[in-house]
Amino acid sequence: MSQRAGDAAASERALPDEQHPQPPELRMHKGPWYWIGWVAVWLFLVAIVAGAAFLGVVGTRPLPYLPVTAEKIPPTHPIALSWSGQSSVAVGTADGGVKATAGSQAQRPTASIAKVITVLVVASVHPLAVGSDGASITMGAADVAQIGAVESAGGVALPVSRGQVWTQRQMLDGILLVSANNLANSYAIWAFGSMRAYHDAAMNWLAAQGLKNTVVGSDACGLDPATRSTPSDLFALGTKLMADPGLRDIVSQQHATGPGGLALDNTNALIGQDGFIGIKTGTMSVAGYCLLFANKLQVDGQTVLVIGVVLNEPSDPARFQAAQALVAFMKNNIVPTDVVAGQTFGYVTDLDGHAVPIVAASGIPGVRMRDQIVTVRLTVTRLDMPVADGTPVGTVTVVGTTVPLVVGSAIPSGDLGWRLEHLHELIW
Numbered sequence: 001m002s003q004r005a006g007d008a009a010a011s012e013r014a015l016p017d018e019q020h021p022q023p024p025e026l027r028m029h030k031g032p033w034y035w036i037g038w039v040a041v042w043l044f045l046v047a048i049v050a051g052a053a054f055l056g057v058v059g060t061r062p063l064p065y066l067p068v069t070a071e072k073i074p075p076t077h078p079i080a081l082s083w084s085g086q087s088s089v090a091v092g093t094a095d096g097g098v099k100a101t102a103g104s105q106a107q108r109p110t111a112s113i114a115k116v117i118t119v120l121v122v123a124s125v126h127p128l129a130v131g132s133d134g135a136s137i138t139m140g141a142a143d144v145a146q147i148g149a150v151e152s153a154g155g156v157a158l159p160v161s162r163g164q165v166w167t168q169r170q171m172l173d174g175i176l177l178v179s180a181n182n183l184a185n186s187y188a189i190w191a192f193g194s195m196r197a198y199h200d201a202a203m204n205w206l207a208a209q210g211l212k213n214t215v216v217g218s219d220a221c222g223l224d225p226a227t228r229s230t231p232s233d234l235f236a237l238g239t240k241l242m243a244d245p246g247l248r249d250i251v252s253q254q255h256a257t258g259p260g261g262l263a264l265d266n267t268n269a270l271i272g273q274d275g276f277i278g279i280k281t282g283t284m285s286v287a288g289y290c291l292l293f294a295n296k297l298q299v300d301g302q303t304v305l306v307i308g309v310v311l312n313e314p315s316d317p318a319r320f321q322a323a324q325a326l327v328a329f330m331k332n333n334i335v336p337t338d339v340v341a342g343q344t345f346g347y348v349t350d351l352d353g354h355a356v357p358i359v360a361a362s363g364i365p366g367v368r369m370r371d372q373i374v375t376v377r378l379t380v381t382r383l384d385m386p387v388a389d390g391t392p393v394g395t396v397t398v399v400g401t402t403v404p405l406v407v408g409s410a411i412p413s414g415d416l417g418w419r420l421e422h423l424h425e426l427i428w
Helices: 003-013 034-061 111-123 141-152 170-179 180-194 194-208 231-242 245-251 316-333 416-421
Strands: 066-070 090-092 096-101 136-138 165-167 254-259 263-265 276-284 288-299 302-312 334-336 346-348 356-358 367-369 375-376 392-398 401-407
Touching: 003 302, 034 141, 066 375, 090 231, 090 316, 111 170, 111 180, 111 194, 111 231, 111 245, 136 170, 136 180, 136 392, 141 180, 165 170, 165 263, 165 416, 170 245, 170 254, 170 263, 170 302, 170 316, 180 245, 231 245, 231 288, 231 302, 245 276, 263 316, 276 316, 288 334, 302 316, 302 375, 302 416, 346 375, 346 392, 346 416
Parallel strands: none
Antiparallel strands: 066 346, 090 096, 090 302, 136 165, 254 263, 276 288, 288 302, 334 367, 346 356, 356 401, 375 392, 392 401
8 A cells, every 4th residue: 555545544544523423323312311211220229228228227226215114012901909998918920029009008017927037037047958858956945935935925836845856847837837936936046046146137138138128026936016017028028938949848738747747737728729829827916817828820821920918807718818819810910921923013014015014033922910011112114125034123022021023024126117117206
């Protein structure tokens, strides 16, 4: 090819497009629909991105708090003690204290209930185990002389002779069942060496027990009306005696046997009937007919030890009737604790308005007095989701025992579908 022909070919290749238009079939017509399509694609992509972002925001927004509400426990109102007459009384439980009183609660002569003080004070230095005979106590001339002194004062005495041997248990049987005044004095002197030493030991022991309204007179048997106490102090003394296994075993007997087969019968006609298991009678003109009693009361399958005091009744039957009335009063005022495992004490309200129970994690067995309330305490007022089964939310307390309150079943978080249907309930 010549130089000129090559240059012409090169010049032709260098011509702009407008000098060499494309064939009609290769041209793209960029009309309105072209641009509308591109806008639609872009809007679709933006919608996808925005939707994903919106779902991400919705899926991570905090859910509403779930309110926690305690159930109101209706109170069990106590039944009042209705009492009339001249007597002074107090009644309660061994582990709960005095629950009701009636009549004068001032000091008065104790009569033979004083012997409860005597045996408790001696037990502080010479305890007697259940089933044991204890020490051997030999009667001397002074013990024989006690018989005449007691009988001249109008008291009950059991026969003793010089050189006669009584076991400690037999002495206690005679003192607490028969109410032998001579044995009570002899027992105190045997333990402490003299009546004066016993008196000092008794007053010190009473002070140590916080029994400031009880005083001991010149003897250990209660014939001296200077031995005085109050119903509440005597209640405490009865509780202490029943806490001593050896003494409790003795006062629950109807009959026992002394030296030589001597019959020792309980002066308390209620022993062995309707749950009565003690404790001590007392009778004197200035004190009236008195009784310190213990009763094993059965309530809802539970045993409750009731302690009661009856002072200044006009007759022997009257004091026993009074004791029975006090036990009936206690039975009417003792109810189950009302806390069992799984019992509902409140609710958590879930997102759909359903009440999920709050339940006791375990039960509190036993019984309570009507005036002992069941207390429900919440430690939280709201919960975040999800809530696990068994989440602790508070406590329930009765008769001094506390157990946890927990959520009864799991509450899951609301899923994305729920969130989209309840946008107005999310925390924004």
